[in-house]
Amino acid sequence: MKFQAPKGVSEYFPDRSIAFETVRRELIRPAKLAGYKLLELPIFEDTELFTRGVGESTDVVSKEMYTFEDRGGRSITLRPEGTAGVMRAVIEHGLDRGQLPVKVWYSGPYFRAERPQAGRYRQFYQVGIEAIGLDDPAIDAEVIAIASAGYRNLGLRKFRLDITSLGDAASRAAHRIDLVTFIAKLDLDEATRERVKLNPLRIFDDKRDPIIAMLRNAPLLIDYLTKESAAHFVKVKEYLDALGIAYTINPRMVRGLDYYTGTAFEFVHELLGAQSGIGGGGRYDGLMESLGGKNLSGIGFGLGIDRTLLACEAEAIDLTKTSRPDLYVIPLGENAKNFAIKFIDDLRNGGAIVDCAYGDRALKGAMKGADKSGAKYALVIGGSELASGIGELKNMETGVASSVTLSAINSALLK
Incomplete structure (x- = not known):
């Protein structure tokens, strides 16, 4: 089933x-x-x-x-x-x-x-x-x-x-007298007539065209205030x-x-x-x-x-922009993944929205994931990045990459 x-x-x-x-x-x-x-x-x-x-x-x-x-x-x-x-x-x-x-x-x-x-x-x-x-x-x-x-x-x-x-209450009581008199002259089905017995104002809630036409000259409460x-x-x-x-x-x-x-x-x-x-x-x-x-x-x-x-x-208003990741991190290799776990946690604690390429995917597949995530930036972390402390931060919209010190990356994301 x-x-x-x-x-x-x-x-x-x-x-x-x-x-x-x-x-x-x-x-x-x-x-x-x-x-x-x-x-x-x-x-x-x-x-x-x-x-x-x-x-x-x-x-x-x-x-x-x-x-x-x-x-x-x-x-x-x-x-x-x-x-x-x-x-x-x-x-x-x-x-x-x-x-x-x-x-x-x-x-x-x-x-x-x-x-x-x-x-x-x-x-x-x-x-x-x-x-x-x-x-x-x-x-x-x-x-x-x-x-x-x-x-x-x-x-x-x-x-x-x-x-x-x-x-x-006084306004509605005065209006009710004239409205009940007006409704009594209308040709209404039994269900509608029973409903307006409980509250005559309910007739104005009826969306059927024949009823709307009948009410064209009905007394209006706003005139009885x-x-x-x-x-x-x-x-x-x-x-x-x-x-x-x-x-x-x-x-x-x-x-x-x-x-x-x-x-x-x-x-x-x-x-x-x-x-x-x-x-x-x-x-x-x-x-x-x-x-x-x-x-x-x-x-x-x-x-x-x-x-x-x-x-x-x-009105074609896009309401998803603010929840898109600021950064998509792609770790290459076990050492990079060990580093990325703490690196990503620190970025999140600093207020950035960060996602990661889990599952040890190859670079090509991981970049496709970055694109599908809607992230603003992508960052590949491999052996050379770990050794130098510097990574290439890629703008996913323009494709332009810039060198950024890993320890200062949150400032670059949230500026």
């Missing part, structure tokens, strides 16, 4: 795994610079955490969760998103009893039973941050800016930022303007999870077709209280590593 990875799972192996690692690192880096600290979470949680936290009307809960009973008869679900687990951890460990806001970052695999297609997987990877405890529009802007910086660090340019406000919600959104836009972050107001955006309130945002890449969303998030007032904690506000995002990598590939 030939084993294969399960359908809908994206695996990353060299050299694409180098690009994957680069995307993850660069998306996390701005969060670390802003004082966010790592929170490592379990991959599975009690199912009720997600049904209560994410919302029963969402596709995530109603159709896409991987749920099973463990040996103790408890209902367990592989995490379909990150925020609910973060809130559970903050409540359980009393992180909200310290300085606010609680600022954490996290990353890892998430699971949804979706129909596999390019950019949409049953196991996918995200980087996320959450800032919990203060309802300050400046934090909204910080969270958005961190995501934007991550994308730009990677060299991405062909994306846009969509923002809106989903208002406070209370004075306080409107003022908060104005300040968010002012801060984004001050940061030089361009945005488009998208009043029909509702996000895919029920806990969002107030500021909501999504980053959309223009070259990815139907799966164009590369990350997004928003504020979630009330989520913590609904899970048994204090009534504290919060805001965060989830950035898709898989789709961000696809976006980088669509």
Whole structure:
């Protein structure tokens, strides 16, 4: 039997795994610079955490969760998103009893039973941050800016930022009255009608063309904002303007999870077709209280590593350069190999990325290995090099070789 990875799972192996690692690192880096600290979470949680936290009307809960009973008869679900687990951890460990806001970052695999297609997987990877405890529009802007910086660090340019406000409880209550009246007049199938009974806003999440056409004149939540919600959104836009972050107001955006309130945002890449969303998030007032904690506000995002990598590939951005070896060492003979073992270790300890021609290959085959490794330089060490302490450092791109003292080679590599 030939084993294969399960359908809908994206695996990353060299050299694409180098690009994957680069995307993850660069998306996390701005969060670390802003004082966010790592929170490592379990991959599975009690199912009720997600049904209560994410919302029963969402596709995530109603159709896409991987749920099973463990040996103790408890209902367990592989995490379909990150925020609910973060809130559970903050409540359980009393992180909200310290300085606010609680600022954490996290990353890892998430699971949804979706129909596999390019950019949409049953196991996918995200980087996320959450800032919990203060309802300050400046934090909204910080969270958005961190995501934007991550994308730009990677060299991405062909994306846009969509923002809106989903208002406070009073805003949504006023809007709900008119939206329910509007929906009642539409010719909807039974499944859609049942879904919008739980949350009428979910109808804006429907991507079918006939539904989109029906909603052309639907009442929009952004037109029902209370004075306080409107003022908060104005300040968010002012801060984004001050940061030089361009945005488009998208009043029909509702996000895919029920806990969002107030500021909501999504980053959309223009070259990815139907799966164009590369990350997004928003504020979630009330989520913590609904899970048994204090009534504290919060805001965060989830950035898709898989789709961000696809976006980088669509823009022809090479993310593998930084992981290529600085040097490929070719020892000729047993004495040279004995020397090379310690020589290479010293170079690595000095910060250089160094590989070696193992297996006692002949010079011709070893040089082919150097070329395939993508190393910047190659160095042959034989009897004469050991005797003189001087080697020929070959630039693998230009083919030019230069004499270098072996004891000083790290300076030549890292200059």
